[in-house]
Amino acid sequence: MELRVLRYFQAVVTELNISRAAERLHVSQPTISRQLKDLEDELGVVLFERNGRHIQLTSSGEYFANQTNQILALTDKTLANVNTAKEISGTLALGSAEARSFLTIAQSIKKLQRQYPKIKTNLTSSNANQIRANLKSGNFDFGIVMEPTDKHEFNFIRLPGESRWGLLVPRQSRLANQDHISLDDLKDQNIITSAQHGMLDQLQNWYGDSTPQFNVVATYNLLYNASLLVSAGVGYALCVDGIINTNQSDLTFVPLTPRITTGTSLVWPKGQRLSTAANAFLVQLAKDIEQPLPITD
Incomplete structure (x- = not known):
């Protein structure tokens, strides 16, 4: 299963029309149709119900579309964070609870932006359960969670304020x-x-x-x-x-x-290597709140 095929599939899901997806991707319609058929054969499931020119996702197709979105988002994030130049670039992905203490995070991001203008930030407002799942899957670099919360699987820094x-x-x-x-x-x-x-x-x-x-x-x-x-x-x-x-x-x-x-805490998974962008943010935050970085596992 190739990433190229997953992007074909994602485009068809978005357009719900193979012709429009082919035009968007600058490939021929038969190419996409053939790749989708090969994908269904490889998976052993039917992904689309076809009715003339109209197509609709099956229940298996809906599940696979959700997984495909996560796979491609993680792939894009990883590629963006592969930095071969001296200047730090990449994407910082944060999941955050609604809390006043996020202002501290925002101020650190502003300073990070001045120092490394090629670092982009993706912020998702979420609750602790969803943040935990996205940290484990690698979709988030860090989570900002309200206390009390179980942090035994995570490194963490307590944020100032209550x-x-x-x-x-x-x-x-x-x-x-x-x-x-x-x-x-x-x-x-x-x-x-x-x-x-x-x-x-x-x-x-x-x-x-x-x-x-x-x-x-x-x-x-x-x-x-x-x-x-x-x-x-x-x-x-x-x-x-x-x-x-x-x-x-x-x-x-x-x-x-x-x-x-x-209170609130910034958390990230134990044993997970941070990207250069994520590590730069962590260093900036620790400096701003005058806390030493925790010893990570």
């Missing part, structure tokens, strides 16, 4: 008039929580031996969409401060009491 937990509520809500919200105030309320693994365990830790008495009506990956659920009246979003700009909006953030905070 974020405070609270509730995102509509301004017309009764809770919006309070300076703080206690855990008892959540009783019988409809709550929207993060889908991050371990969040319910964290809530149980906050409550101690008591059982939380609120209703989890939805979970979220990114807080922006959760804020729209709050605006629509679905429930109140349990989240950290500083992510949603509530100025001139119909929402407000009310912190929990007693004060509950969380």
Whole structure:
């Protein structure tokens, strides 16, 4: 199976038309058709359902298309990071939780950009579960995750600063008039929580031996969409401060009491060799936050 054939397949998936894919790739239509047939024979599955000029992915084709996208993305990233010149270039791939401490990362990226203008940054907003999977597959160089999280498989640096937990509520809500919200105030309320693994365990830790008495009506990956659920009246979003700009909006953030905070960490897989671009970023970040680089495995 050649990368060239995978790129043919990817183009056909994008266009859902062999003629347009051939024109885009500057090859003949029979060449692509033949390569796709050979690919299906090699895999032993049917990738496309063909109906005249119209084609559609089968369930096997959808799975293979997803895997192909990951393979080609990793290939392109690897090729970009192969640096034979003295000047460092390549792509820095980051997966990040929504956190105020990302500003520290952004400031380091700005300094890195000045020093090595040929380094490009790919940033994906994600949660800890997806960041972990993408780090293992090599799609991300680093992840920025909210604490607490299991880091036994990763090297890590704690980032400065903490974020405070609270509730995102509509301004017309009764809770919006309070300076703080206690855990008892959540009783019988409809709550929207993060889908991050371990969040319910964290809530149980906050409550101690008591059982939380609120209703989890939805979970979220990114807080922006959760804020729209709050605006629509679905429930109140349990989240950290500083992510949603509530100025001139119909929402407000009310912190929990007693004060509950969380930090963030930069993580990367143990035993994985960093690209020159990723290593340059790590050195810059450690310098900026005045922390020694951890001893890596």
